[in-house]
Amino acid sequence: MKKNIHPEYTASTVFCACGNSFETFSTAGDMQIEICSSCHPFFTGKQKLVDTTGRVERFNRKYGISST
Secondary structure, three states: OOOOOOOOOEEEEEEEOOOOEEEEEEOOOOEEEOOOOOOOHHHHOOOOOOOOOOHHHHHHHHHOOOOO
């Protein structure tokens, strides 16, 4: 391998929006994420409602589809 071309691979801390944090190794350093395995619905088995900010209604208005 060539010398002095690879990024520094160091210990970093990942902080989730739910409050969970864990240690890992990364070239990016400390990270803040929105969702982790502790709060993701696939891993927890709990369904979370995500606010889609009216995307379905906007689609229906744009293409003239009535909900009745």
